[in-house]
Amino acid sequence: MMEQFNRRKFLAAATVLATGTVATGMACNNADTGGKTKLVHHVFFWLKNAGNAEDRAKLIEGLETLKGIKEIGQLLIGTPAGTEKREVVDHSYDVSELMFFDNQAQQDAYQVHPIHKAFVEKYSHLWEKVVVYDTLMA
Template identity: 30%
Template sequence: MPATRLAHNVFFKLKDSTPANVQALVDACHKYLNVQPGIVFFAAGPCCRELDRPVNDRDWDVGLHLVFDTKASHDAYQDDATHNKFIEENKPTWAGVRVFDSYV
């Protein structure tokens, strides 16, 4: 059986969700979170406010989407110095963070 990929989706709610602050967090994701080994897909961007159906959860500002080649790569990412630097620099701006992990 081939190795199962792991999708790691993180949704950040900012304390102050001005367009500049949203863009700063998207930029930080691009700077720090797409360099770790084992990433096969990376994307980060703002919530699509134009989609406002009853099923759309819009209680967040920035979405981070990563797919890792294996769970082991994901686990190493969690302890990576660059990932920790991202958290250290940006955590004070967060009102909340939700993480959704799934095998894909």
Template identity: 35%
Template sequence: MKRRRFIEKSSGLLAAIAAAPILTQANMNNHSSKNMSTGKQETITHYVLFWLKKGLSEKEVSDFTGFFEELRKVPNIKSLHYGRAANSTPRDVVDNSFTYNLLVYFDTLEDLEVYGTHPIHLKAIEQYSQFWEKVVVHDSVLK
């Protein structure tokens, strides 16, 4: 009887393990949309670099993350990630001079446009723009 329960429990675990790649792929597809004209999967990315003003306290620099948390409230964002520059090995092609970066994924270019003019986004910019001296934006269509 104990062996039968072990086999029953094990077969459920094996089914879950077998389904994991399918579930992972389904989750990845949530970050992409189908371009109706080409039939290809695409993801819109909004990548932003922030250089905060010199002379800010470490607390002010840390508190700047409130800006990103406000942006999370804008609808149609698939995912939002932010962080500080990494202390990676210096190379000619590496620019770690920025303070924070922001990476936002959208399903469509229209969703990105809504984000850009959304009142939550505009209010957050108004509230936090006093902290930065430079911002660079890169919007891309990933295939």
């Protein structure tokens, strides 16, 4: 039952994300952003102990600390959804986080922020691999 609740919570967040992404894209296309471009920072983590619930919970706990960084406009944390297995869908990661920044300068400030540095120092022993996708919203 707890697994279904978590899956539902993640799906609800994904719906909000999709709506926000569309709205952000529309806002960027329809309004003068003063030369600023929205930046989306999506990070995927593979645990050293793949599938380990305790390590996953610790990593999520660590990611939650990043919410203390004021430069982050929005932070969503999730785990792979139980969607259809298809060649183009990657369910191999353990945890992902999705951040929205108003501009590149905010993302740059996040990278060197003491909370971010503390997160990496305290939790990096948990992951084996990290992949980052940074996207500028047109």
